[in-house]
Amino acid sequence: MFYADNPSMTATGPRARQSPLPAVPPAGVAALPRFASAPIATVVAVQVAILTALSGRYGFHRDELYFVASGNRPAWGYVDNPPITPILAKLSTALFGNTPTGLRVVATVIAAGVVVLVALITRELGGGRAAQVLASVATALSGYVLSNAHWLSTAGVDLLLWLAISLLTLCLLRTRDGRWWIPIGAVIGVGLANKWLVLLLVVAIGVGVLAVGPREVLRSAWLAAGIAIAAVIVAPLLVWQAANDWPMLTVASGISEDDGLENRLMFVPHQLLYLSPVLVPVWIAGLVRLWRDPAMRWARSFAVAYPVLAVIIIAVGGKPYYALPMLVVLLAAGATPTVRWLSRGGRARRASAGVAAAVGVVVSVAVALPVLPPDQVGIAMAITEEPGETVGWQRFTENTAHVWREIPAARRGTAVIFTRNYGQAGAIDMYGHEHGLPRAYSGHMSYADWGPPPDTMTGPVLLIGPDPTTVGRWFTGCRAAGQNDNGLGVDNKEQGTRFTLCDAPTDTWSRLWPSLRHFY
Numbered sequence: 001m002f003y004a005d006n007p008s009m010t011a012t013g014p015r016a017r018q019s020p021l022p023a024v025p026p027a028g029v030a031a032l033p034r035f036a037s038a039p040i041a042t043v044v045a046v047q048v049a050i051l052t053a054l055s056g057r058y059g060f061h062r063d064e065l066y067f068v069a070s071g072n073r074p075a076w077g078y079v080d081n082p083p084i085t086p087i088l089a090k091l092s093t094a095l096f097g098n099t100p101t102g103l104r105v106v107a108t109v110i111a112a113g114v115v116v117l118v119a120l121i122t123r124e125l126g127g128g129r130a131a132q133v134l135a136s137v138a139t140a141l142s143g144y145v146l147s148n149a150h151w152l153s154t155a156g157v158d159l160l161l162w163l164a165i166s167l168l169t170l171c172l173l174r175t176r177d178g179r180w181w182i183p184i185g186a187v188i189g190v191g192l193a194n195k196w197l198v199l200l201l202v203v204a205i206g207v208g209v210l211a212v213g214p215r216e217v218l219r220s221a222w223l224a225a226g227i228a229i230a231a232v233i234v235a236p237l238l239v240w241q242a243a244n245d246w247p248m249l250t251v252a253s254g255i256s257e258d259d260g261l262e263n264r265l266m267f268v269p270h271q272l273l274y275l276s277p278v279l280v281p282v283w284i285a286g287l288v289r290l291w292r293d294p295a296m297r298w299a300r301s302f303a304v305a306y307p308v309l310a311v312i313i314i315a316v317g318g319k320p321y322y323a324l325p326m327l328v329v330l331l332a333a334g335a336t337p338t339v340r341w342l343s344r345g346g347r348a349r350r351a352s353a354g355v356a357a358a359v360g361v362v363v364s365v366a367v368a369l370p371v372l373p374p375d376q377v378g379i380a381m382a383i384t385e386e387p388g389e390t391v392g393w394q395r396f397t398e399n400t401a402h403v404w405r406e407i408p409a410a411r412r413g414t415a416v417i418f419t420r421n422y423g424q425a426g427a428i429d430m431y432g433h434e435h436g437l438p439r440a441y442s443g444h445m446s447y448a449d450w451g452p453p454p455d456t457m458t459g460p461v462l463l464i465g466p467d468p469t470t471v472g473r474w475f476t477g478c479r480a481a482g483q484n485d486n487g488l489g490v491d492n493k494e495q496g497t498r499f500t501l502c503d504a505p506t507d508t509w510s511r512l513w514p515s516l517r518h519f520y
Contacts, residue, residue, distance in 0.1 A: 036129040040119045040136055044112045047140045050369075051108045051149055056101040057370035058377070058390040061151045062493075064103055065393070065426025068093060070446060076240035078446040079247040079519065083237070084194035085154045092152070098430075103152055110160050111149030114328075115140050117163040121332040124170045125290075125299060128336075135335035138282065141361045142275040142331075144324050146368035147386060154195050155321060161191040162201050162325035166302070169205055173298050178220030185226025189233025196248065197322055204309035204326070208301030244449075247519070251445075254520050260317025267313065270320035273383075275327055278360030283327050285341075286334025299333075306330060375488040389493065392486030393427040396494055400428060400464065401435035403481045403499045407460045412438075414459030416509075418516075422447050424464050424494070440464075443516035452513035463500040467518075474512050477503030 060068075070078050071090030077083060088106045096102035115136045122135040139145055148156035164187050172180035191198030209215060217223075241248060255263075272280055290296050290303035306326045313322050342350055365371060367380045370387065380387040400417070407415050419425040419442040428440035441451045461475055471478050484497040505512055 033123055033126065033128040033132075035123055036119065036132040039129065039133045040116060043133070043136045043140060044115055047115060047149075048108055048112055051104070051111060052101075054150065054369050054371070055104040055108065056099065058100075058374060058387070059393050060100050060103070060390065060427075060430065061153070061386065062389045062393075062421075062423030062426065063154075064089070064100075064152050065430055066422040066445070067152060068098070068103065069422070069426045069429055069450075073446075073450055076236045077244070077248075079244075079449065080251045080445050081154050081195060081248070082193045084190065085152065085157055088157065089152055100151075104150065107149060107152040107156055110156050111140070111145065113160050114145060114149075114163060117160070117167055118328060118332050121163065121167050121170065121329060122335050124167060124174065125333050126295065126336060127332070127339075130339045131335035134339055135332045138279055138331060138335070139328060141364055142279060142328075143364040143368050144274040144321065145328070146364055147384070150369055151386075151390065157194045158191070158197060159325050159328070161187060161194060161198065163328060165191065165198070165201060166205075166325075166329045170299060170302070172217055173209075173214055173301065176214065176217060178217065178222035181220060181222040181226030182229065185229035186233070188226075189230035192230065192234040193237055196252075197318075200309055200312055200318075200322060201305075201326070203312065204305040205301060207308045208304035211304050212300045214298060251519050255319070256317035258520060259319070263317050263319055264314050267310065267320045267323075271310075271323065271327065274321060274324055275331065276360040276364055278356050279331060282334040282338050283330040284334070285337045286330035286332065289337050290330070290333050296333075302326075302329060302333070375490065377488075377490055381490075381492070385492070388490055389423070391488060391490055392492060392494060393423075394431055395486050395488075396424070396484050396497075397427050397431040397435060397437070399482070399484050400462070400499070401432070401437055403501065404435075404437055404462055406481060406501060407462070411459045414457050415462065416441060416453045416457045416459070416505075417462045417464065418442065419447075420444065420463075420465030420467065420497075424497070443513070443518055445519060448513070448517040452509040452516075455508040455510055457509060458504055461502040461505060463502060465494075465497045466500050470516065471500065471502070474506050474516065475502035475504070476506055 067086050067089035070083075070086035071088075071093070074087070074090070075083060078086065089103060092103050092106035093099075096105045118139045119132040119136045122132045127135065140149075145159070148159060165184060168180055168184045168187060172178075172184065188198060188202060191201075209218060275283070287303055287306060290299055306323070306329075309323050309326055312318075313320070342353060345353075367383045367387070370377075370390070372379060374391050377387045377391055404412070404415075404417070415438075417428060417438060417440045419428070419440050421444045422442060425440040425442040425444070425447050428437055432438070432440065441453050442448070443451070462481075463471065463475065463478070466478075478500050479502075481499040481501040483499065484494055486492070486495055
């Protein structure tokens with residue numbers, strides 16, 4: 001068998017021995033092409049340089065502020081996510097500084113890992129040098145990957161881990177060597193320590209293997225060992241969740257109830273837009289190739305896995321981006337037929353493809369990376385709200401301090417700042433010391449576990465973004481004290497947030513606290 005983008009590669013020869021675990025591939029399965037190490041290293045170097053240069057623009061994302069706060073309070077779990085991403089936040093800021101640039105070093109490393117894994121998946125699926133380079137460049141410049149590469153998020157970590165699981169599973173399916181279950185189980189365990197969403201991937205691929213094979217990999221004795229490794233890794237997290245009444249299930253059900261209809265309606269449009277509309281033909285070609293190409297029969301389960309994953313996500317009302325890592329795998333599968341299509345076309349075909357790719361890159365970069373002036377970020381927010389969540393936090397803290405100083409100095413020792421959400425509390429914890437502010441308290445997500453204020457705090461309360469139903473019931477003598485203005489005209493979630501000053505809580509904080517907790 002010959003590969004279109006690597007004519008010198010045959011199904012026999014010394015390169016067949018490059019599999020990390022020794023095994024004889026099934027009949028008809030070709031040996032792996034050589035890994036394009038030099039060009040992939042170049043792609044990664046350029047990617048890292050650009051991400052590092054832009055990492056300090058704008059500021060922390062609200063979720064990053066929460067991850068930093070969580071990392072400073074280590075635990076086996078948090079209300080809305082397991083501990084891996086907060087641990088990474090703590091590690092990165094401890095090593096490189098408590099700044100956006102310092103925090104995002106780990107996000108940049110993760111992004112580089114994603115590019116390498118995509119190239120390896122492309123190789124595992126028979127893609128030669130040209131296909132590996134195409135897949136890695138397309139991935140590095142796609143909107144979803146760029147966005148998660150710029151700031152630290154659970155989705156970015158998930159992308160890396162899902163791709164690692166996919167690569168290892170492809171190795172298992174290609175070689176039929178059951179020992180691959182050991183690293184698969186380990187990475188699944190780590191994935192569960194970041195987000196339970198990895199179970200969706202496991203179910204989708206499992207259904208694919210059961211439906212179209214190769215089913216013999218499920219009869220390997222090594223499967224039990226892989227399951228045991230995953231169970232050992234995740235056990236402390238499950239104990240924590242059980243001891244705290246499974247809060248992650250509460251959060252997940254809330255997402256489905258509040259946003260389920262919108263998520264279902266927007267699932268297909270987001271599949272077409274999130275990577276880039278330009279890349280849709282590539283990943284569709286990958287899906288078709290995995291299903292129809294006889295040489296890819298051993299990997300056909302991945303062609304089944306994506307629609308299974310889509311059906312599950314739509315059924316539960318999950319967010320459309322949950323399926324994006326699988327689209328990246330299909331993108332890797334589609335690189336080989338895309339290279340073949342380009343090579344068979346004339347100059348006009350390649351020129352038109354180049355123009356389309358350039359337009360796609362410009363749009364992806366403008367939306368996902370902080371290249372626009374901060375006061376123009378609203379342009380990118382027309383497509384996604386995430387860029388708006390990275391501007392205005394220092395100004396927000398300054399405005400909070402301005403209202404705080406309205407409290408008489410003699411009463412500030414028993415006063416409390418109480419916020420509506422973790423982003424507000426995280427910003428005050430990050431920047432408040434520069435303005436003489438105390439720590440913030442909140443009933444939102446895991447911030448509720450880090451409170452309440454001491455019962456000796458009986459003085460005034462500065463409410464930020466108060467829930468109208470809480471003001472009269474739990475606080476007395478409340479009056480409007482202004483609104484937040486980020487000074488940029490950016491209509492993000494905190495623009496116009498109300499400040500309210502109250503004389504005191506109606507009861508001790510410990511008694512009020514259970515009623516002040518909320519997840520959304």
